[in-house]
């Protein structure tokens with residue numbers, strides 16, 4: 673009987689059995705039913721760096737795609753206002769946004785001195801996203817059942833641990849090793865790891881928590897989303913090779929196969945490109961600083977289609 677409590681309870685038990693489980697003891701939320709006649713695509717973009725007026729100009733001109741989802745893979749800006757600006761500019765143009773933080777979002781800028789730092793700042797940004805319906809690394813993973821699905825979408829916040837360095841350089845000497853080549857990342861001054869003693873220690877805590885969640889996903893293929901690249905060989909920094917220590921962790925070397933990734937999305941390098949490793953598509957999706965691209969390049973043209981993926985997307989034949 674439609675209004676009966678027993679009937680409602682029976683229906684929800686059936687629903688629960690049909691829904692996939694993705695850790696935290698709760699079923700993953702679906703990305704929304706594939707509506708007949710509407711083709712829902714998943715796009716990604718990162719490193720919008722909206723502190724630059726040229727970048728704000730570009731994203732304000734992005735074409736609305738009300739049926740599609742957009743992954744924002746970090747470094748949208750440096751302040752809370754930057755994050756809010758991006759979410760409120762792009763939120764109405766897409767069906768849903770998925771966010772993961774970059775190092776720049778976690779900076780404590782002089783204008784926000786006295787505000788939350790480190791983990792507390794991250795939690796504040798997560799709340800800003802959630803209050804606008806944006807998915808974060810702290811939410812249950814969702815099941816994408818738009819075009820190219822079903823795939824579990826896993827936004828992650830993993831940071832780096834200085835392990836992208838030569839084997840002979842101990843972790844405690846990694847920053848000095850980079851500085852010998854004249855390179856020092858602003859993170860050393862602006863990215864407070866509190867309450868952790870260091871950024872590598874924060875990274876290790878993030879790795880442990882994320883690994884447990886990913887390990888609880890049963891069977892489904894995934895899209896792994898992280899600001900920093902998951903593999904060291906993807907860090908090709910011709911002019912500043914020792915900047916690599918601020919670019920990721922060797923601990924994620926095999927995550928794309930261990931956790932059944934079809935696509936791995938990252939940013940941070942400001943070198944947009946596609947790589948194939950072990951049959952998995954790795955997408956670097958940076959928009960980057962204005963000086964790093966032709967003036968006429970639009971943000972629309974930098975959007976990367978993650979799912980279903982570009983026509984003919986397949987690993988190159990060897």
Ligand SMILES: [Fe+2]
Nearest residue numbers: 719747940942
């Ligand atoms: Fe960036």
Ligand SMILES: [Fe+2]
Nearest residue numbers: 747774775940
């Ligand atoms: Fe970054």
